Amino acid sequence: MFQYPFMVNAFRAGTLVAVTAGVIGWFMVLRRQTFAGHTLALIGFPGAAGATLIGVSAQLGFYAFCVTGALVIAALPVAHGNGFREETAVIGTLQAFALASGFLFVSLYHGNLNGIDALLFGSFLGITSAQVAGLAALTAASVGAIAAMARPLLFASIDRDVAAARGVPVRALSIAFLVVLGVAAAATSQITGALLVFALLVLPAATAQRVTARPALGGVLAVAIAVLVTWAGLTLGYYSDYPIGFYVTSLAFGLYVLASFTC
Amino acid sequence: MLSHEFIRHALLAGTAIAVAAGVLGYFLVTRSQLFTADALGHVAFTGALLALCFGVDARIGLFAATIGVALLLGALEPRGRADDVVIGSAFAWVLGVGVLALSIFTTSHSTGNGSAGVSVLFGSIYGLDASAVRTAVVIAVAVVVVTLLIARPLLFASIDSAVAAARGVPVRLLGFGFLALVGAEAAEATQAVGALLLLGLLAAPAGAAVRLTTRPYRAMALSVVIAVGSVWGGVAFSYAVPKVPPSFGIIAVATAAYLLSYTTRNGRRRVESVGTR
Numbered sequence: 040m041f042q043y044p045f046m047v048n049a050f051r052a053g054t055l056v057a058v059t060a061g062v063i064g065w066f067m068v069l070r071r072q073t074f075a076g077h078t079l080a081l082i083g084f085p086g087a088a089g090a091t092l093i094g095v096s097a098q099l100g101f102y103a104f105c106v107t108g109a110l111v112i113a114a115l116p117v118a119h120g121n122g123f124r125e126e127t128a129v130i131g132t133l134q135a136f137a138l139a140s141g142f143l144f145v146s147l148y149h150g151n152l153n154g155i156d157a158l159l160f161g162s163f164l165g166i167t168s169a170q171v172a173g174l175a176a177l178t179a180a181s182v183g184a185i186a187a188m189a190r191p192l193l194f195a196s197i198d199r200d201v202a203a204a205r206g207v208p209v210r211a212l213s214i215a216f217l218v219v220l221g222v223a224a225a226a227t228s229q230i231t232g233a234l235l236v237f238a239l240l241v242l243p244a245a246t247a248q249r250v251t252a253r254p255a256l257g258g259v260l261a262v263a264i265a266v267l268v269t270w271a272g273l274t275l276g277y278y279s280d281y282p283i284g285f286y287v288t289s290l291a292f293g294l295y296v297l298a299s300f301t302c
Numbered sequence: 303m304l305s306h307e308f309i310r311h312a313l314l315a316g317t318a319i320a321v322a323a324g325v326l327g328y329f330l331v332t333r334s335q336l337f338t339a340d341a342l343g344h345v346a347f348t349g350a351l352l353a354l355c356f357g358v359d360a361r362i363g364l365f366a367a368t369i370g371v372a373l374l375l376g377a378l379e380p381r382g383r384a385d386d387v388v389i390g391s392a393f394a395w396v397l398g399v400g401v402l403a404l405s406i407f408t409t410s411h412s413t414g415n416g417s418a419g420v421s422v423l424f425g426s427i428y429g430l431d432a433s434a435v436r437t438a439v440v441i442a443v444a445v446v447v448v449t450l451l452i453a454r455p456l457l458f459a460s461i462d463s464a465v466a467a468a469r470g471v472p473v474r475l476l477g478f479g480f481l482a483l484v485g486a487e488a489a490e491a492t493q494a495v496g497a498l499l500l501l502g503l504l505a506a507p508a509g510a511a512v513r514l515t516t517r518p519y520r521a522m523a524l525s526v527v528i529a530v531g532s533v534w535g536g537v538a539f540s541y542a543v544p545k546v547p548p549s550f551g552i553i554a555v556a557t558a559a560y561l562l563s564y565t566t567r568n569g570r571r572r573v574e575s576v577g578t579r
Contacts, residue, residue, distance in 0.1 A: 146545065
């Protein structure tokens with residue numbers, strides 16, 4: 040199957056997406072920000088639809104919306120005890136409004152509703168070499184950013200109050216992490232679709248945290264699982280009629296269930 | 303506008319769904335369970351598409367899927383509240399199954415019905431017939447009545463589950479029952495505002511109400527009023543501007559109400575008190 044350039048590009052892009060999602064997802068799961076991650080993965084959809092409507096590049100729309108969404112979530116009052124409920128209400132409203140806007144943009148744009156499926160569910164198989172290069176740059180940037188702040192971010196994620204008392208800038212870290220999450224979700228969801236990005240963010244990381252509590256090992260394991268299920272999903276998708284997204288999520292979920300019952 | 307039958311149907315069903323969403327939304331916000339509602343919305347998407355694949359009535363698929371998964375999520379946690387990583391993991395996979403169902407459905411029924419997936423995702427409130435309206439009203443009334451019957455113990459369990467359990471309140475059972483109610487509402491609301499947007503109807507009115515008052519029953523009533531107002535405002539808006547889909551109108555009004563709640567005196571005071579803690 041590697042004689043086809045589109046499959047080679049799909050593997051390259053899939054690997055890059057999996058590495059980014061594995062690393063960022065590990066922190067997302069640790070920080071219990073799954074809801075925020077899911078919302079940020081979906082916000083790219085109105086971004087792309089709106090950009091298409093006003094005639095600018097869809098990429099610009101993806102990034103603008105995801106970074107804005109990350110800042111809106113970050114601007115919330117900090118989750119402390121009951122403050123948490125405020126957070127879920129804001130994220131829920133933001134997500135529904137973003138999706139509703141995306142639907143509006145698509146309906147205003149000559150009513151061709153088939154584009155919705157592509158925006159939400161993506162397609163691994165139409166990726167150009169230029170997109171792969173862009174994705175590689177983004178993977179390097181976002182994994183680099185996470186690596187640079189890994190230690191204080193880990194401290195702040197595990198015990199926010201003690202970290203704040205020790206002078207770790209918890210608020211700035213939390214904003215920075217959400218922005219990285221937003222940028223990564225934007226970049227990856229335009230290629231693989233918003234829904235699959237979320238699966239790659241949450242499932243490998245949740246599995247890794249079931250298996251090991253060690254941060255470095257867990258991060259590596261999350262990346263390894265993400266890459267493995269992406270490759271397996273692409274291979275299975277190549278040899279059968281069913282969508283890659285189904286295989287990737289099913290394999291990753293299978294591993295998660297296995298880890299939950301054995302570890 | 304009321305002379306059109308589809309508008310009357312939309313308003314009637316929409317009102318019923320909004321009343322139930324307002325009541326349940328209040329508890330979802332108080333219990334911080336909106337992520338569960340989000341998951342159930344996506345489950346509704348998969349359930350409806352699977353039903354379409356197998357040629358069953360989409361509503362059967364919807365109710366079976368959402369109530370089934372709601373009970374499953376309740377079972378995963380001793381207090382009837384599942385961890386958000388568990389929810390996220392389960393529903394990432396449910397989405398994968400939904401993608402599979404969508405691809406099977408679009409390849410096998412390619413003639414004429416390509417927009418079924420879109421109407422499941424974003425609703426088709428103008429497409430409801432008289433029997434669908436009747437179902438919506440019956441289910442909404444049932445959901446609201448049951449919720450109000452368990453409102454007192456549920457509120458106790460939501461605010462302090464440990465003390466409630468010590469006082470003999472069946473916390474776990476209440477969690478189960480509540481999630482089943484949310485599942486039924488998710489299935490019903492999917493037909494009106496769509497699987498992806500029902501979250502807004504649950505989150506925004508209740509979020510605004512919780513900002514405006516701390517009294518439970520007043521907040522519940524306020525949440526219902528805002529939800530119903532959103533549906534009416536949204537339907538009227540999309541009737542006035544036909545290019546705007548009704549589900550966008552509904553969510554836009556609800557979001558605007560939520561934003562407005564930040565500008566009131568009460569809303570500001572609560573932000574400050576949270577900020578200084």
